[in-house]
Amino acid sequence: MSSLGNPRKKRQGIDDKLTFQERLAALRNLPAFFRMVWQTSPGLTIANTVLRIAQSAMPLSLLYVGKLIIDQVVHLSKDSTQHSSSYLWQLVALEFGLAILSDALSRVISLLDSLLGDLFGKHTSIKIMEHAAVLDLDQFEDSEFYDKLERARQQTTGRTILLAQVLSQVQDIITIGFLAAGLVLFNPWLILLLLLAVIPAFLNESHFNDLTYKLAWGQTSDRRELDYIRFLGASDETAKEVKVFDLSNFLINRFRVISDKFYTDKKNLEVRHSVWGTLFAVIGSAGYYSAYVIIILQTVNGRLSLGDLTFLAGSFRQLRTTFQGILIRFSSVTQGAMYLRDMFDYFEIKPKMVTPLHPRPFPKPIQHGFTFEGVGFKYINSEKWAIRHLSFTLNAGEKLALVGENGAGKTTLVKLLARLYEPVEGRILLDGFDLKEYDLIELRTQVGVIFQDYQRYQMTVSQNIAVGNIAQSENRALIDDAAHQSLAYPLIEKLPMGYEQMLGRRFNQGVELSGGEWQKIALARAYMKDAQLLILDEPTSALDARAEYNVFLRFADLTKDKTAVLISHRFSTVRMANRILVLEKGQLIEIGSHEELLQRRGRYAELFELQAAGYK
Numbered sequence: 167m168s169s170l171g172n173p174r175k176k177r178q179g180i181d182d183k184l185t186f187q188e189r190l191a192a193l194r195n196l197p198a199f200f201r202m203v204w205q206t207s208p209g210l211t212i213a214n215t216v217l218r219i220a221q222s223a224m225p226l227s228l229l230y231v232g233k234l235i236i237d238q239v240v241h242l243s244k245d246s247t248q249h250s251s252s253y254l255w256q257l258v259a260l261e262f263g264l265a266i267l268s269d270a271l272s273r274v275i276s277l278l279d280s281l282l283g284d285l286f287g288k289h290t291s292i293k294i295m296e297h298a299a300v301l302d303l304d305q306f307e308d309s310e311f312y313d314k315l316e317r318a319r320q321q322t323t324g325r326t327i328l329l330a331q332v333l334s335q336v337q338d339i340i341t342i343g344f345l346a347a348g349l350v351l352f353n354p355w356l357i358l359l360l361l362l363a364v365i366p367a368f369l370n371e372s373h374f375n376d377l378t379y380k381l382a383w384g385q386t387s388d389r390r391e392l393d394y395i396r397f398l399g400a401s402d403e404t405a406k407e408v409k410v411f412d413l414s415n416f417l418i419n420r421f422r423v424i425s426d427k428f429y430t431d432k433k434n435l436e437v438r439h440s441v442w443g444t445l446f447a448v449i450g451s452a453g454y455y456s457a458y459v460i461i462i463l464q465t466v467n468g469r470l471s472l473g474d475l476t477f478l479a480g481s482f483r484q485l486r487t488t489f490q491g492i493l494i495r496f497s498s499v500t501q502g503a504m505y506l507r508d509m510f511d512y513f514e515i516k517p518k519m520v521t522p523l524h525p526r527p528f529p530k531p532i533q534h535g536f537t538f539e540g541v542g543f544k545y546i547n548s549e550k551w552a553i554r555h556l557s558f559t560l561n562a563g564e565k566l567a568l569v570g571e572n573g574a575g576k577t578t579l580v581k582l583l584a585r586l587y588e589p590v591e592g593r594i595l596l597d598g599f600d601l602k603e604y605d606l607i608e609l610r611t612q613v614g615v616i617f618q619d620y621q622r623y624q625m626t627v628s629q630n631i632a633v634g635n636i637a638q639s640e641n642r643a644l645i646d647d648a649a650h651q652s653l654a655y656p657l658i659e660k661l662p663m664g665y666e667q668m669l670g671r672r673f674n675q676g677v678e679l680s681g682g683e684w685q686k687i688a689l690a691r692a693y694m695k696d697a698q699l700l701i702l703d704e705p706t707s708a709l710d711a712r713a714e715y716n717v718f719l720r721f722a723d724l725t726k727d728k729t730a731v732l733i734s735h736r737f738s739t740v741r742m743a744n745r746i747l748v749l750e751k752g753q754l755i756e757i758g759s760h761e762e763l764l765q766r767r768g769r770y771a772e773l774f775e776l777q778a779a780g781y782k
């Protein structure tokens with residue numbers, strides 16, 4: 167899908183070099199990032215910034231007071247006639263106060279970083295879920311989309327570090343400003359030596375950060391597979407099959423192969439990183455000691471005081487560490503900013519199915535029905551038409567059954583009807599107007615669908631039913647009514663905690679249900695809203711024959727004035743419909759009532775007799 171195409175993929179070719187420009191360009195993501203941080207908590211963001219500015223003045227102040235103390239000590243020790251040392255003690259007290267303040271500031275800053283980080287993680291996780299909710303179903307069927315989603319998810323935790331890094335960066339730049347000003351006043355040449363000491367290390371760090379980013383980027387798909395295998399290997403949902411098919415070794419081996427590759431790639435990179443890092447650290451130290459020698463010589467020559475010596479040596483040392491920190495952090499900040507791009511890429515994926523600016527009011531009640539006009543559809547990841555040349559009308563109030571062999575296109579047809587997908591060819595009309603002209607949300611409230619692969623939510627019974635109309639999740643009377651209608655009530659009644667019973671094994675005191683029991687609960691969802699069109703896609707396949715018969719009798723009764731579509735492989739059920747539509751390889755081959763189709767002696771009659779013979 168073109169909207170998911172990622173230009174960065176190209177970078178994985180032979181020319182893997184990430185240019186400095188690309189790095190800088192990635193910094194353009196930071197303002198948007200800070201907007202998100204700000205939205206997370208304006209108060210914490212302001213407090214953090216103010217405290218960091220205060221903290222950045224600390225190193226210079228401490229060094230300077232230190233210099234004054236030493237000069238005063240030297241002065242007092244030389245001049246024995248002067249006995250008043252109160253100035254000295256004031257200075258010591260000042261340094262003590264500054265040291266305490268600096269410690270306290272660091273603690274509060276890291277506390278704020280951590281709080282802001284947690285809130286940011288929460289904020290982004292919610293945004294990611296909110297965004298996922300507006301995307302189209304077919305976007306979820308694209309593996310590239312999953313890679314993006316995965317990278318975006320990683321940002322929610324990883325980016326909290328970025329936040330602290332960027333803030334520290336700003337703080338350190340201000341610190342450098344203070345320290346450099348002090349240094350320049352004494353000897354500007356020292357700054358040159360400083361640059362010489364730190365720049366090679368910076369280039370080295372940049373290079374390795376690029377490689378790390380590229381490695382992680384290229385591993386996204388594999389990482390998803392690892393997560394999936396981890397889930398398959400240790401989850402309540404899969405444990406049964408893993409045991410009966412004895413899959414654990416197969417899964418573990420697959421896990422081992424992928425994670426071994428991860429480990430080897432990472433190790434090779436880390437070892438190289440560490441070797442080069444050590445070499446550049448040596449160069450850095452050489453720069454520092456050259457500067458130190460210059461300062462010592464000037465002090466010995468009497469051009470600098472002892473206090474100046476400690477101040478300058480301290481400033482230089484501090485500048486070197488801060489500078490190096492900034493430069494090293496620069497590459498991880500830019501790297502982080504590139505990861506941010508992934509998150510924003512995900513947020514930029516736009517749904518194609520949107521409600522028009524001026525939607526048509528949904529007909530209440532539906533007058534004519536839904537008309538398929540030459541509808542064709544193929545899935546995003548498939549070349550094959552799942553449905554083609556489909557033309558028929560689902561009349562208002564009609565009960566239509568869909569029949570066809572596996573893969574004939576029945577589920578696809580109902581997904582199109584519920585506008586989960588848009589036809590690739592032709593159109594679907596509701597009372598004469600394209601479905602696209604109606605409000606998507608209103609359509610969803612007017613169409614109730616229970617799919618064959620409905621979700622078994624590991625939640626309470628009442629929540630499992632309420633998902634059919636979550637706005638009414640507190641409406642116990644409605645939930646109770648729905649349970650009675652779907653014939654789930656007798657089973658709920660027997661559960662130890664009734665409607666409050668937790669279902670599934672994942673959470674405390676959960677009770678597992680049989681397949682048929684789950685289906686009855688899921689069926690109740692269909693009765694939670696007063697939809698005009700009800701679609702049941704094989705919702706009774708796990709029910710025994712009698713239960714299915716009862717469910718459909720009840721269904722026909724309850725949907726008397728509604729339009730309904732049902733898919734079933736059981737002809738005893740299918741024959742209850744007003745009309746039956748027979749699909750084969752995505753094409754409509756027959757449509758008519760049970761009797762008409764039997765008389766026609768076509769495919770329906772053949773399938774019907776086949777099943778009847780099976781029961782004899």
Ligand SMILES: Nc1ncnc2c1ncn2[C@@H]1O[C@H](COP(=O)(O)OP(=O)(O)OP(=O)(O)O)[C@@H](O)[C@H]1O
Pocket residue numbers: 307545546547548552570571572573574575576577578579
């Ligand atoms: N998400 C998907 N991506 C790609 N192809 C799909 C997808 N879902 C279904 N198909 C394909 O579309 C065709 C029609 O599938 P559909 O699920 O509509 O069949 P069905 O008649 O409901 O089958 P069944 O009776 O087995 O449920 C099949 O060939 C299937 O492989």
